[in-house]
Amino acid sequence: MKKGLLIFLFFCPIYLSWMYLPSPIPISWDEDDIIKIKSLSISQLKPLPVDPSNSFSDNEKAAIFGHMLFFDKRLSKNSQISCASCHQPSRMFTDGKKIEEGLGVGIKNTPTIIGISFSPWFYWNGRKDSQWSQALEPLESNHEHGSNRSLVAQLIFEDNTYSNLYNEIFGNSSKNTEVIFSNIGKALAAYQRKLIPGESKFDKYVNEISSSLNNEDKILSYNEKAGLNLFINKGQCINCHNGPLFTNNSFHNTGLLSIPGQLPSLGRVEGLKLARLDPFNCLGKYSNAKKEDCQELTYAGEGDEFIGAHKTPTLRNISLTSPYMHAGQLESIALVIDHYNIAPEAMIGHNEAKPLNLRPIEKKQLEAFLNTLISPLVTEKKWLLGLPKD
Amino acid sequence: MIKKIIISIFLFSTYASSESIHPVLETVSQNGYIIKIFSEVTPININVIHNWSIDIRDSKDNLIDDLIITVNGGMPLHSHGLPTSPKVVNQSSTGSYKLEGIKFHMAGKWEIVMELKKDNLIDVAKVSFNIR
Structure with a gap:
């Protein structure tokens, strides 16, 4: 009995230290680690590719027009909702809510749109294949802006500033409502392409590795580095x-899990079907692409x-964009890590993830690393504010 | 059902595979065709759609044309397939084929599995490679 107690007293602190305390062994990177770490650096971000489906994607006047539209509440049925109502600049272009809320409550979480112009697919299920076609759907969605393409077109031509800008950018040859509507989306996309993330604490650390290779930097704490190691390896x-x-x-x-009261989302299976049927897709007549x-x-x-399956979200600014997952199911980064640590059976389909078996200290370290990804925008401040009349 | 399983095991145990990070991957199909397959862009960047070329010859170095080729693949360690549905097109009479629309969305070990059909005969080949 006494022997058993002694063994317990000996091993108990060792076990608790293993579970809850950082390892005393310093972290060093091998060649493979360095390749992985550098691949994540913002310095590796290539110039934004041209969107062939949107001839106006890099047109400065279209961006100015899109900026005005983004913050304009008149693009909603009750003149109370703009794109910026859910994509709030002060919240890294999210809304802080589990589920999107406009004129009503939707079914999905509002993702950030910072850097999203690099994606070939939009929405959690990828039901849109361009940023401009994505921008159209909320305008007509009953629980978002609740407007329609005719009202949007009418607003453009009743407002002198808008109609002048519109004609200057797109010409006035077509009065077709769908053409006008698609051009509104193209202007909104041109604006949103300005929203690019900048350098985070992690990126500064990568710069340090690149410059010295001696790992003597003081930018990341031990736990943040340990979290980075977990991120790229275990x-x-x-x-x-x-x-x-x-x-x-x-x-x-x-x-x-689906959110209570809802069926599990079919995800990409449904999204692709919708993208193929979308008259505003890349192959459609309103697209400028070949x-x-x-x-x-x-x-x-x-298949x-x-x-x-849902789209992988960016992790840049993750600590500022809670709650998480496609329906805001998880309120904190800690809960997200717990989810992946367990990797439960999927309600529908098959869960690709496998249990990670992270110890409590490792979960904390991973979270510490994710908190280093706060990436202030490199975008000029003027693009992040609404217009004076708003 | 048992017959199907036995056939599947036979197919997957007899085709050859190669593991390489060289630009040209070479493998031998179940029926002995020599297949060279390579990306038209090097290095292969993840998350970018691109094309590959496929060259198929018999053991006497004759080019094999008029095959109907379907391509599948994925990352066996991660239990998922390709993120795109690539198609083999431009099937000319030169034994050269073009695989269009392939993409890899993760670094690691990938497989490309080719099913070659001609005159109701099915042949299978596989290549494995790493993307960093």
């Missing part, structure tokens, strides 16, 4: 959250593995 987060925006912009089923430019839509992946 935690396997980098598999999906890869590249300088920490997303592969692809679709994965990670075994999330058929060969529409590779993402032409070769989109399909059972996309059942319940």
Whole structure:
């Protein structure tokens, strides 16, 4: 009995230290680690690719027009809702709510739109294949702006500033409502392409590694570095959250529960079906792309593995954009990490993720690393504010 | 059902595979065709759609044309397939084929599995490779 107690007293502190205290061993990176770490740096972000489906994607006047529209509440049925109502600049272009709320309550969480112009797919289920076509849907959605394309077109031509800008950018040859509506989307996209994340604490750390290779920097704490190590190795987060925006912009089923009272979301399976039917898609008549430019839509992946799959979100600014997941199911980063640590069976389809078996201290370290990804925008301040009349 | 499983095991145990990070991957199909397959862009960047070329010859170095090729693949360790549905097109009479619309969305070990059909005969080949 006494012997048993002694063994317990000996091993108990060792076990507790193992579970809850950081390892005393310093962290060093091998060549493979350095490659992975550098691949995540914002310095690796390539120039924003041209959107062939939107001839006005990099037109400065279209961006100015889109900026005005983004903050204009008149684009809603009750003149109370603008794009910025849910995509709030002060919240890294999210709304802080579990589920989107405009004229009514929707069914999905509002994702950030910072850096999203790099994605070939939009919405959690990828039902839109361009930023301009995405921008159209909320205008007509009953629980968002609740307006319609005719009212939007009417507003443009009743407002002298808007009609002048519109004619200057798009010409006045077509009075077709769908053409005007699609051009509104193209202007909104031109504006949103300005929203690009800048350097975070993590990126400064990568710069330090690149400059000295001696790991003597003081930028990240031990726990933050340990979290980075978990992110790129044991935690396997980098598999999906890869590249300088920490997303592969692809679709994965990670075994999330549906929100109470709702059926599980079919995810990408439904999204792709809708994208193919969308008259405003890359192959449609309102797109400026040639058929060969529409590779993402032409070769989109399909099959059972996309059942319940949702788009990988960026992790930049993750600590400022709670709650998380496609329906805001998880309120904190700690809960997200717990979810991946367990990797439960999927309600529908199959969960690609496998249990991570992280110890409590490792979960804390991973969270500490994710908190280093606050990336203030490099966008000029004028684009982040509404217009004086708002 | 059992017959199906036995056939599947046979197919997957007899085709050859190669593991390489070289630009040209070479493998031998179940029926002995020599297949060279390579990306038209190097290095292969993740998350970018691109094309590959496929060259198929028999053991006497004759080019094999008029095959109907379907391509699948994925990351067996992660239990998922390709993020896109690539298609083999431009099937000319030169034994050269073009695989369009392939994309890899993660670093790690990938497989490309080719099913080659001609005159109701089905042949299978596979290549494995790493993307960093």
